[in-house]
Amino acid sequence: MAGKTYHFKGFSFVDGDTKVKLNMSRFNEQYRKAQYQLDGAVMNSMVPFMPMETGIFVGVTKAASAAVQGSGRVFAAYGPQGRFLYEGKGMVDEKTGSPWAKKGAKKVLVSQYSGKTQAKEYLTYTKTKHPAAQAHWFDAAKEKDGETWIKNVKETAGGGRRG
Numbered sequence: 001m002a003g004k005t006y007h008f009k010g011f012s013f014v015d016g017d018t019k020v021k022l023n024m025s026r027f028n029e030q031y032r033k034a035q036y037q038l039d040g041a042v043m044n045s046m047v048p049f050m051p052m053e054t055g056i057f058v059g060v061t062k063a064a065s066a067a068v069q070g071s072g073r074v075f076a077a078y079g080p081q082g083r084f085l086y087e088g089k090g091m092v093d094e095k096t097g098s099p100w101a102k103k104g105a106k107k108v109l110v111s112q113y114s115g116k117t118q119a120k121e122y123l124t125y126t127k128t129k130h131p132a133a134q135a136h137w138f139d140a141a142k143e144k145d146g147e148t149w150i151k152n153v154k155e156t157a158g159g160g161r162r163g
Contacts, residue, residue: 027157027158030156030157030158031157032070033156033157034153034156034157035070035071035072036069036070037152037153037156038149038152038153039065039068039069039070039071039072039073039074040069041145041148041149041152042074042138042141042142042149043061043062043065043066043069043074043075045141045142045144045145045149046074046076046137046138046140046141047062047130048130048132048141049130049132049133049134049137049140049141050077050085050130050133050137051085051123051125051126051130051133052126052129052130052133053126053129055129057077057079057081057082057085060078060079061075061076061077061078061079061082063078064078064079065078076137076138084107084109084123085123085135086135086136086137087135087136088122088123088125088134088135088136089109089110089111089121089122089123089135090109090110090119090120090121090122090123091107091108091109091110091119092107092108092110092113092117092119093105093106093107094106094107094108094113097113097115097116097117097118097119098117098119099119109121123135
């Protein structure tokens with residue numbers, strides 16, 4: 001036996017079978033703005049924890065993140081040096097063991113290199129421009145600003161006033 005169907009603007013309810021169909025389209029713009037805001041806030045929070053000498057690495061990473069801002073993706077480290085800088089681990093040419101490698105040469109972590117090398121396993125960051133520079137800077141930014149990110153997203157998405 002089918003239940004009685006009640007129709008309301010934006011949703012329907014079937015008594016007996018409990019079927020609910022909600023139209024959430026009115027929230028789309030709020031959610032889009034909240035995602036855009038969050039992506040930007042995450043990137044800005046990471047910058048003080050990122051290593052910086054000339055500013056090129058930070059600038060390239062910020063530009064890559066800005067290109068996808070609002071998608072839910074944020075680049076913590078962009079470019080060929082991004083991986084080893086973010087991880088904080090030294091890399092060497094797999095054949096020579098040198099931190100300097102010819103273009104196109106494959107690099108491996110110092111801990112994975114089978115020969116002898118003078119390279120350090122862990123990076124030491126220059127702290128002149130960014131005194132808080134460290135590996136895994138997203139984690140440091142999240143620790144510092146994570147609660148603020150959540151609060152601001154809730155407010156922008158419409159849920160921050162009540163909870």
